Amino acid sequence: MSVDVLVVGGGLAGCTAALAARETGAAVELVVVDDSRFDRHPGTVDVLGYTGATDARTGEGPVARPLDALSSLPDEHPYRRLGVDRLRAALSLFDNAVDYRGGEANGLVVTAAGRVRPTARYPASMAAGLASRDEPMRLVGFEQVPELDAELVAAQLDEQLPYPVAGSTITVPGTVTEYPSGPTLAAALDADEAPSGDVGLPDFDGEAPPAALAGGEAAGEPVRDRLVERVLPELDTEGRVGVPAVLGETEHATVRAEMEAAFHADVFEVPVGPPSLPGRRLERQLHAALERAGVEVTRDRVTGVETADGRIEQVRLGEGSRVVESVVLATGDLAGPGLVADRDGIHEPRLGCHVAAPDDRLDWTDPDPLGGHAAARFGVSVDDDLRPLDGTGRPEYDNLRAAGRLVGGFDYDAEGSADGVALATGHAAGCWSE
Numbered sequence: 001m002s003v004d005v006l007v008v009g010g011g012l013a014g015c016t017a018a019l020a021a022r023e024t025g026a027a028v029e030l031v032v033v034d035d036s037r038f039d040r041h042p043g044t045v046d047v048l049g050y051t052g053a054t055d056a057r058t059g060e061g062p063v064a065r066p067l068d069a070l071s072s073l074p075d076e077h078p079y080r081r082l083g084v085d086r087l088r089a090a091l092s093l094f095d096n097a098v099d100y101r102g103g104e105a106n107g108l109v110v111t112a113a114g115r116v117r118p119t120a121r122y123p124a125s126m127a128a129g130l131a132s133r134d135e136p137m138r139l140v141g142f143e144q145v146p147e148l149d150a151e152l153v154a155a156q157l158d159e160q161l162p163y164p165v166a167g168s169t170i171t172v173p174g175t176v177t178e179y180p181s182g183p184t185l186a187a188a189l190d191a192d193e194a195p196s197g198d199v200g201l202p203d204f205d206g207e208a209p210p211a212a213l214a215g216g217e218a219a220g221e222p223v224r225d226r227l228v229e230r231v232l233p234e235l236d237t238e239g240r241v242g243v244p245a246v247l248g249e250t251e252h253a254t255v256r257a258e259m260e261a262a263f264h265a266d267v268f269e270v271p272v273g274p275p276s277l278p279g280r281r282l283e284r285q286l287h288a289a290l291e292r293a294g295v296e297v298t299r300d301r302v303t304g305v306e307t308a309d310g311r312i313e314q315v316r317l318g319e320g321s322r323v324v325e326s327v328v329l330a331t332g333d334l335a336g337p338g339l340v341a342d343r344d345g346i347h348e349p350r351l352g353c354h355v356a357a358p359d360d361r362l363d364w365t366d367p368d369p370l371g372g373h374a375a376a377r378f379g380v381s382v383d384d385d386l387r388p389l390d391g392t393g394r395p396e397y398d399n400l401r402a403a404g405r406l407v408g409g410f411d412y413d414a415e416g417s418a419d420g421v422a423l424a425t426g427h428a429a430g431c432w433s434e
Contacts, residue, residue, distance in 0.1 A: 002323035003029045005430065006315055008302055008350065009330035009338070011037040012045075013404025013422035013429075015286040017328040019093055020430030022293045028430075029296045029322065033350075034337045042271040043245070043278020044109060045094065045102070045121035045423070047087070048079070049416025062118035065105050066420065077410055078421050081384050082428050087420060090427035094121065097289035098282065101127050108132055110139075110242060112148045112272050114156030118416060123278055125247065125256055128240045129268030131161055138238040139270065140231050141169040144176040144185065145244040147272040168234035173226040185246040186277050189255045194223040224255060228262040238265060245269035245278050252281065302350040311399045312351075326399040328429040329353070329388070330422075333379055333405040346378050348406070353380045353388040353396050355408070379408020386429050401429035 005021040007014050010032030018030040048066035051073060063069045067087065070079045079087060094100070101107075106118035108131035116131040129137065139157075141150030154167025174194030178184045188195040235241065241263055248255040259267045271278055290297055298317075306314040306321075315322050329351060331338035340349050346357040357378050380388040380402050387395040388402045403425040405418060412418035 001320060003027050003296075004325045005029075005328065006031065006322050006324045006326075007328040007330060007430070008315075009033060009037075009328075009332065009404070009406075010035075010297075010299075011330060011332060011336070011404060011422065012041070012286075012419055013406075013426035014328070014330035015290060016090060016093065016423050016426030017330055017401075017403055017430035018290060018295045019097060019293055020090075020427045021328070022295050022430075023093075024431060026325075028294075029298060030290065031302070031317065032297060032299045033301055033331060035299065036275075037332070037336060038279040038283035039273070039275035040335070041279035041282060042273075042276055043123055043282050044117075044119040044126065044271070045100070045419040046118070046416040047091070047106075047120035047420030047423075048073075049106065049118035050414065062108070062416070063106060066120055067104060074410075078407060078425055079417070082424050086428055087424045090420075090423035091120070093427060094423055098285040099124065110137075110153075110157065110268075110270050112153060112244075112270055114153040116157075116160070120420065123281065125245070125252060125269045125278065126271075127268065128266035129242050129270065131157075133240070134163055135240060136164040136166075136238045137240045137242055138235060139165070139167045139242045140234055141167065142185070142244055142246070143169060143171040144181045145246060145272060147180075148244045148270055153270075166236070166238065170227075170230040170234060173221070173223050173230070180273065180275060182244070182246045182273055182275060182277055183249070186249045186252075188223050189227075189246070189248040190251045192222050192224050194221045194226070224258055228259060231259075232263065235263060235265070240266040240268060242268050242270050244272045245276070246272070247277075249277055249280055250284075252277070305351060307397065310395070310397060312397050324399070326401070326432060327351075327397075328401050328403055328426075329406060330403040330426060330429070331406055333408075336405065338404075338406045339378065348380060348388075351388075351396070351400065353400075353402070354390045355380055356391075376411040376413060377409055379406055381409065382407055385432065386425060401432055403429040 004026035005028045007018045007030045018028050021028045049062050067084055100121045102121035108116040109119050109126050110129045111117050139150040139154045141148045150167035150169050154165045158165040176184050176195050184195050256267050300317040304316040305312050312327050333339050340347050346355045348355055382402050386401040390396050404422040
């Protein structure tokens with residue numbers, strides 16, 4: 001079997017590369033090597049939150065308009081190499097593929113850590129919670145979702161924001177014994193049936209489950225109306241209400257709309273996890289866009305390659321092989337399946353790309369707890385065409401491109417730029433076949 005562009009890696013960069021390559025008319029296959037990538041994604045798209053002058057660690061204010069701030073980044077940064085027009089094109093592709101909000105300016109979304117985070121794109125379920133909206137808010141936590149301590153977060157936000165923020169906690173009807181509880185609660189709200197707790201039910205020595213796990217509703221009974229009844233007494237005159245991001249996976253728009261109608265207030269979600277329900281919803285939207293575009297999506301593993309004259313000719317998978325014109329590698333960093341660490345160093349395990357890292361592991365970290373850690377910048381080095389470079393600075397293969405967090409050299413988490421870099425590098429790598 002042959003394809004024009006084989007994209008390896010099913011995260012945001014991989015999906016973007018596949019969509020961009022398909023727009024050129026290429027035959028594209030996306031190989032998903034890790035089904036849990038979006039379980040670790042908050043569901044927002046961060047383009048650039050901080051620079052050297054606006055540092056998340058020092059508490060300086062965030063970047064207001066990401067595209068206007070690219071010139072402050074180092075010349076070697078992927079944004080500077082690819083240019084603002086490439087990032088604009090990538091954002092446009094994303095906007096056409098999914099139903100998200102956002103524009104030129106960053107929005108400030110509320111986090112479960114009691115802070116606000118700058119992000120360029122966010123789902124409708126988070127729009128009402130933007131800190132820039134000058135209106136009181138109430139956070140309502142769920143006992144079964146300990147990741148969001150509503151009272152604590154509300155107290156922290158109340159000190160930071162110029163309007164009142166209050167917090168309450170209720171118990172969701174039904175019995176939840178699984179942890180993390182997000183998928184269980186989301187499935188229950190999708191089906192409008194109180195969770196039973198039958199899956200993974202611990203042995204309580206014949207006693208009833210603790211009150212925090214048992215919501216007092218019989219399994220299978222409608223749960224949405226009962227949840228509304230428990231939240232309503234906690235509300236005052238707030239025009240918006242924030243809850244953990246577990247309001248369904250497939251029917252979340254309906255669940256949220258029903259709650260808004262009952263509360264006479266806007267309802268927004270606060271990201272929690274993993275597993276991240278907003279991340280899973282984003283994955284569903286992206287895969288729907290891939291299907292519409294005619295991209296073939298498979299789930300497999302890369303077992304090797306066949307090369308000739310400095311090019312990859314075939315990629316061997318667990319099930320068969322692919323004759324390729326070009327390959328995009330977008331498998332992630334050390335936090336994902338893209339890089340692995342062992343006693344000998346840091347490695348890219350699928351195609352054997354060179355990864356530059358200090359031999360002395362003491363140099364992988366910074367003794368200053370507020371300093372930037374070298375390990376956060378590990379990845380493959382690339383040229384201006386995103387071709388991975390070997391130890392001598394030459395391209396590993398002429399027809400291989402890297403995208404997303406696999407590209408090293410910068411601390412994307414500190415910058416709040418990981419998703420924007422994924423979009424820009426994915427778009428560029430996918431369009432290389434033009």
